[in-house]
Amino acid sequence: MKRRDFVGLTSLAAGALFLPGIPSFGGTLVDPERLLETVDPALKKRLADAALNAAKSAGATYADVRIGRYLNQSIFTREKQVQNIASGESYGAGVRVLANGNWGFAATNTVTEAGLAKAAQLAVAIAKANAKVQKGQVNLAPQQGYGEVSWKTPIQQSAFEVPIAQKVELLLAANAKALDNGASFVNSSLFQINEQKYFASTDGSYIDQDVHRIWPTFGVTAVDRASGKFRTREALSAPMGLGYEYLTPKAADKIAGPAGTGLIGYKNSYDMLEDAALAAQQAKGKLTAKSVTPGKYDIVLDPNHLGLTIHESIGHATELDRVLGYEANYAGTSFATLEWKAKKQPYGSKLVNIFADKTQPGSLGAVGYDDEGVKTKQWDIIKDGTLVDYQKIRDQAAIVGQEESDGCCYAQSWQDVQFQRMANISLKPGQQKMSVDDMIKGVDKGIYIAGRGSYSIDQQRYNFQFGGTVFYAIEKGKIVGQLEDVAYQANTQEFWNSCAAICDESDYRLFGSFFDGKGQPSQVSAVSHGSSTTRFNGVNIINTARKVG
Amino acid sequence: MAILSKDEAQNILKKVLSFSTADECEATLSGQTGGNVRSARNAISTSGAVDNVQLSVEARFGKRSGVATCNEFDDATLRRCVQRVEEIARLAPESPEYMPLLGPQQYLDGSKAFVQSTANITPDYRAQQTAASLNLCEKRKLTSAGFLNDTAGFTARRNSKGLEAYQPYTSLEYSVTVRTPDGTGSGYAVADYNDASKFDAGRLTQIAADKAAGSVAAKAIEPGKYTVILEPAASVELLSNMMESMDARAAGEGRSFLSKKGGGIKKGEKLFDERVSIYSDPSSADLPGRVFAGDGRPQKRVAWIEKGVVKNLYSSRFWAQKAGIPDLPAPGGWIMEGGTQSVQDMIKGTAKGILVTRLWYIRAVDPQTLLYTGLTRDGTFYIENGKIKHPVKNFRFNESPIIMLNNLEALGKPQRVDGNLVPPLKIREFTFTSLSDAV
Numbered sequence: 004m005k006r007r008d009f010v011g012l013t014s015l016a017a018g019a020l021f022l023p024g025i026p027s028f029g030g031t032l033v034d035p036e037r038l039l040e041t042v043d044p045a046l047k048k049r050l051a052d053a054a055l056n057a058a059k060s061a062g063a064t065y066a067d068v069r070i071g072r073y074l075n076q077s078i079f080t081r082e083k084q085v086q087n088i089a090s091g092e093s094y095g096a097g098v099r100v101l102a103n104g105n106w107g108f109a110a111t112n113t114v115t116e117a118g119l120a121k122a123a124q125l126a127v128a129i130a131k132a133n134a135k136v137q138k139g140q141v142n143l144a145p146q147q148g149y150g151e152v153s154w155k156t157p158i159q160q161s162a163f164e165v166p167i168a169q170k171v172e173l174l175l176a177a178n179a180k181a182l183d184n185g186a187s188f189v190n191s192s193l194f195q196i197n198e199q200k201y202f203a204s205t206d207g208s209y210i211d212q213d214v215h216r217i218w219p220t221f222g223v224t225a226v227d228r229a230s231g232k233f234r235t236r237e238a239l240s241a242p243m244g245l246g247y248e249y250l251t252p253k254a255a256d257k258i259a260g261p262a263g264t265g266l267i268g269y270k271n272s273y274d275m276l277e278d279a280a281l282a283a284q285q286a287k288g289k290l291t292a293k294s295v296t297p298g299k300y301d302i303v304l305d306p307n308h309l310g311l312t313i314h315e316s317i318g319h320a321t322e323l324d325r326v327l328g329y330e331a332n333y334a335g336t337s338f339a340t341l342e343w344k345a346k347k348q349p350y351g352s353k354l355v356n357i358f359a360d361k362t363q364p365g366s367l368g369a370v371g372y373d374d375e376g377v378k379t380k381q382w383d384i385i386k387d388g389t390l391v392d393y394q395k396i397r398d399q400a401a402i403v404g405q406e407e408s409d410g411c412c413y414a415q416s417w418q419d420v421q422f423q424r425m426a427n428i429s430l431k432p433g434q435q436k437m438s439v440d441d442m443i444k445g446v447d448k449g450i451y452i453a454g455r456g457s458y459s460i461d462q463q464r465y466n467f468q469f470g471g472t473v474f475y476a477i478e479k480g481k482i483v484g485q486l487e488d489v490a491y492q493a494n495t496q497e498f499w500n501s502c503a504a505i506c507d508e509s510d511y512r513l514f515g516s517f518f519d520g521k522g523q524p525s526q527v528s529a530v531s532h533g534s535s536t537t538r539f540n541g542v543n544i545i546n547t548a549r550k551v552g
Numbered sequence: 553m554a555i556l557s558k559d560e561a562q563n564i565l566k567k568v569l570s571f572s573t574a575d576e577c578e579a580t581l582s583g584q585t586g587g588n589v590r591s592a593r594n595a596i597s598t599s600g601a602v603d604n605v606q607l608s609v610e611a612r613f614g615k616r617s618g619v620a621t622c623n624e625f626d627d628a629t630l631r632r633c634v635q636r637v638e639e640i641a642r643l644a645p646e647s648p649e650y651m652p653l654l655g656p657q658q659y660l661d662g663s664k665a666f667v668q669s670t671a672n673i674t675p676d677y678r679a680q681q682t683a684a685s686l687n688l689c690e691k692r693k694l695t696s697a698g699f700l701n702d703t704a705g706f707t708a709r710r711n712s713k714g715l716e717a718y719q720p721y722t723s724l725e726y727s728v729t730v731r732t733p734d735g736t737g738s739g740y741a742v743a744d745y746n747d748a749s750k751f752d753a754g755r756l757t758q759i760a761a762d763k764a765a766g767s768v769a770a771k772a773i774e775p776g777k778y779t780v781i782l783e784p785a786a787s788v789e790l791l792s793n794m795m796e797s798m799d800a801r802a803a804g805e806g807r808s809f810l811s812k813k814g815g816g817i818k819k820g821e822k823l824f825d826e827r828v829s830i831y832s833d834p835s836s837a838d839l840p841g842r843v844f845a846g847d848g849r850p851q852k853r854v855a856w857i858e859k860g861v862v863k864n865l866y867s868s869r870f871w872a873q874k875a876g877i878p879d880l881p882a883p884g885g886w887i888m889e890g891g892t893q894s895v896q897d898m899i900k901g902t903a904k905g906i907l908v909t910r911l912w913y914i915r916a917v918d919p920q921t922l923l924y925t926g927l928t929r930d931g932t933f934y935i936e937n938g939k940i941k942h943p944v945k946n947f948r949f950n951e952s953p954i955i956m957l958n959n960l961e962a963l964g965k966p967q968r969v970d971g972n973l974v975p976p977l978k979i980r981e982f983t984f985t986s987l988s989d990a991v
Binding site for chain 2 (some may be wrong): 084085106108112129132133136137138139187188224226228229230231232233235327328329330331332333335336338340420422457458459460461462463464465466468470488490492494522523524543545547548549550551552
């Protein structure tokens, strides 16, 4: 099968070329109808065998092949108009081999038996060339073959099956809600992803997977021309491993936020119109909100905010490739070295239990098997405040004396080599019954923070600073009004050791990062972080207001 | 296939336009070829190669438009591409921000952006350069991690209104982080070129290695306001963020640091020290750039900030017309004027201060004031009486480039970094807000 000769297209308004500020997924722009197509697994098996046989004939001791159709659609609007709609497809195959003890990788978009065989031969040639200048050898954890298996994200409705007009209508309706509630400007967007991935290896696996993700979001801006002040409130949706059903709001998925805020937490479905209306009111509220007095506060963090703090201060810090130095030139290393772990120093308070997982339904990281053919699982990272494990893949397990991968290997497309990526890293809910209002009742001087804002952390994951989307002052157990200019600065270990209370499971929700970057050349991946609302005591709050001009 | 000549590229584009029946049609052909090598723990970790050509076609009927892409160039494919995009354009809603396609344009000579030696780079060259870095670190008992990436490419454009554009280009980027084996010292160097013959991984690794060895046993000093010397690799991202915020539409809509109280924009206002001048010039010998923007508009020499005064803002064609301002695309790279002093000269002239090699994880805190936060990294040193006294632990900063460029003490000789020319900057009262244990 040869797909290079297809013609792609996009529709509506101006094309992406006119919109340099707007992110694009890449791939070839295609007819939206094309996003509904699939490739026959029997054909993919024949193609995969051609690659594996060619690799073995050329001298590979191990080979895997990933044949992937990576499909995406993004819709951008502002106020009453559509800015851009783009549907993309990227189809090809990547072959990874071990030869003379070293990795080699090559990719091709000529998806024919001959094309894949040629890529396999090139991968072996690269592995052999690298082996000449390398001193060590790859030690790959053994992996059983699964035979012919398949997995699909448990969605109710593919977002690609929903007419574009219906999706545009939803975004424009959300914009109208924001404008009706006093927004000066509103930008909204909808990102949809489908990865049709076929993995095969010389271990004897032939794994066909159909992975779906979705992210509706917006930014609402209020401008006060007289004072020259402007403030933006971002959506409180989460990118999810769900289909279009995420955009059909269900009462059972709504969790009331703290009394006095009007906020609503969303579980497995999202009410975009409701959130857009509240966003406009809160954006206006931010224009006149009290500027925070810096100092120590007890902070209460909503799951839609805390997820990013977990991501940066625990998720990245416990990736074994960072710990070992493979990311030293880009994102950096980690304080949580093998030596540090051996000392069993407290990462957090006894309440802190963090687990990694690649299986939670609705999460961005959920797949049946990772991109090197390992069945996914859930495992502990921090138990009762102590670091107990890392996130690792097949060529890292032996380095820490383990015998199997954790199943968190991923490549953003067929043309990129797979490497260790963050699993869903989540905080276990509190064991005792506690709602967010129960939690706030116990806070004398505090700040409640929801949504993601500015975030920055050092290259070894010690010192971080986080803002948020909305802030509320807590005084004597009650929310007393919006705050502005808030950011907290902390050290990872001090922060997690100040964890004083966690709401129960009924408050548990997922936060997500759709475009987590790592590696050189940089690759993105999508990952979720679950938590319930959590309290941290005595955290350093700074005031971020400045006067310029 | 990746690097087509002007004639080869324009012949394909002419054919595309000849197949079109739309009111307006524009086609863009672009290609890149190149490769990369990544290393860590004193060994090559990954390597890859890129070779790609892509055609993008836009068709318009009145104010309706559609865009399509393809990556095969036989007549049947091209014809089908044009037919399908025209079908889509007919079905599209009218764009309220429609602007007619540009007619013929005059472009600067862009030939200096392409250097044959860079286009000739082989896998062996990449391996040799990387090996030079790895060997140097091994000899000095240090640990190296680096990334080398080179590209040769072209962009060609043609439309039914008579616009015709073509430019080839080359680039090479290299960065290296060197650490001591015990993790107590770290250094960094980075550079980019059009001309690979100027590149020497060993020389850059030497700089990073010296910083790594010199940053061991860093002392903690109190955070606060300090005089700093920001090397170009440290200041470039803050300044780039400021330049990327000079969009006329955001300013006009009241949501930019360049929005005026009560309405209007701060064009013509003096916002910075009078020694601050930033311009773009694609014909610069030191920074040859793209001579046309992504929408075909010419890139020319443009003063953005001159003697501290905001001279121009960039804009879409639609907004420029609506607001009645010059129709200037965002620059590809920018040049900040500086002086003649080296970083060493600037250290000699400093009684007390901090030398910053690099700033990291920079994120916007407040778009209203352009307040950013981030951290120092890979070589932070205390200066006393004109000399580096000792390494210091890294800091978190919270600072705005607007404030920074008002607290200017001195500018050094501009260096090329991240596609820009940036002088080392000596700044007083730079705000460090906390310490970091990170090395």
